[in-house]
Amino acid sequence: MSTHKADMAIIGGGIVGLATAYRLTEQFPGKRVIVLEKEAELAHHQTGHNSGVLHSGIYYKPGSLKATNCRIGKQAMEAFCEAEGIPYDVCGKVIVAVDESELPALERIHERGQANGVTCEVIDRDRLSELEPHSAGIRAIHVPEAGIVDYKQVCERMAEKVQQAEGEVRTNSRVTSIEQRDGGVIVESTSGTVEAGCVVTCGGLQSDRVARLSGTDPKLKIVPFRGEYFELKPEAAHLCRNLIYPVPNPQFPFLGVHFTRMIHGGIECGPNAVLAFAREGYRKTDINLRDLFESLTYPGFLRLAAKHWKMGMGEMWRSFSKAAFVKALQRLMPEIRKEHLVAVPAGVRAMALARDGGLIDDFLIVENERVVNVCNAPSPAATASLNIGKLVVERLESRLS
């Protein structure tokens, strides 16, 4: 098989890998980049199965990588879409407290939003009814700057831009080894060998395994959590105008089932969060014995399960019972009925767990000599991707010349 040379090889054709490739071509025209993606199409995993929300950055701890990258990345994403004629809509969202017990958490989110520089205001029931007439809620936060986009479409355009800049985007290329040598890195893939000056790994659901290929111990394991969605049938679509979110449980890394208007039309409801029996298992029946064995024997997962078993059982129950899922949605929107919903394809999130059971919540980038590993890029990494890419390229600048 053929050997190719590149200044930078990027492993993973999801939005983080493609944004990094695009940033390289933008910041260092003339440098050659090659993206290696194991699937037959780009954005096949997390990026192609997400909610399509341009997050404002309201939830994240001030000063965290999530908070800073989300704010700057969102602006960059909107500018990219504007320049490339990709449809997006800054339609705004509401985060809704449905009873008194949720008000302190709602206030904390508002404070965070303000600390992060997000335009947001607490609104009363009357204003909520104007914005979302069918939503439940006694108080809410209105975030006018949240928006929606199709991240798969964004990825396709990024790939085109990379190719126009003489870069290469190769699908059906599973990377099997990454070996650092004096002056470069040898990457073996199912489509041939690449000799690169430096390497960036953006493996998403496989990020820990791909990082290990390069000799990095990321000190975490990816445990996959499936997020199931329903779509509102056309006759019920008027019940949600834009984005309606609950007050998230601060114990849990996910935002809770929400209503999301999609950029190409329709309203999605979800996702829940259940342990997936395969890292790339989109159906309940998908099982990968290696993945399942690794999850169930990992001390970090066992500790997490022991701590959150009640919540986990609730999520499992919602996965098997549509009635239970509907009940969760009815907290936000009492008029929703079972017959309003049709199941649509699920997504799988990469949850990064430390050995002690701690959730690695923030973005995590680990580098060694000539390899930068994006080990943890959970939501809002799609929103933030252009800034994550910029950071990664800056880190490798000295190894590019």
Ligand SMILES: Cc1cc2nc3c(=O)[nH]c(=O)nc-3n(C[C@H](O)[C@H](O)[C@H](O)COP(=O)(O)OP(=O)(O)OC[C@H]3O[C@@H](n4cnc5c(N)ncnc54)[C@H](O)[C@@H]3O)c2cc1C
């Ligand atoms: C259900 C769900 C809802 C979400 N909603 C939102 C949202 O509304 N807004 C938002 O900003 N974020 C959201 N996210 C998060 C967002 O989708 C992810 O943070 C983002 O897509 C991560 O991108 P990535 O490129 O790191 O990973 P991925 O998109 O998973 O891409 C990784 C790629 O690496 C490839 N790969 C792996 N191993 C190899 C190998 N050995 N060789 C070659 N290629 C390899 C994979 O095939 C894959 O294509 C959501 C995620 C999920 C799952």
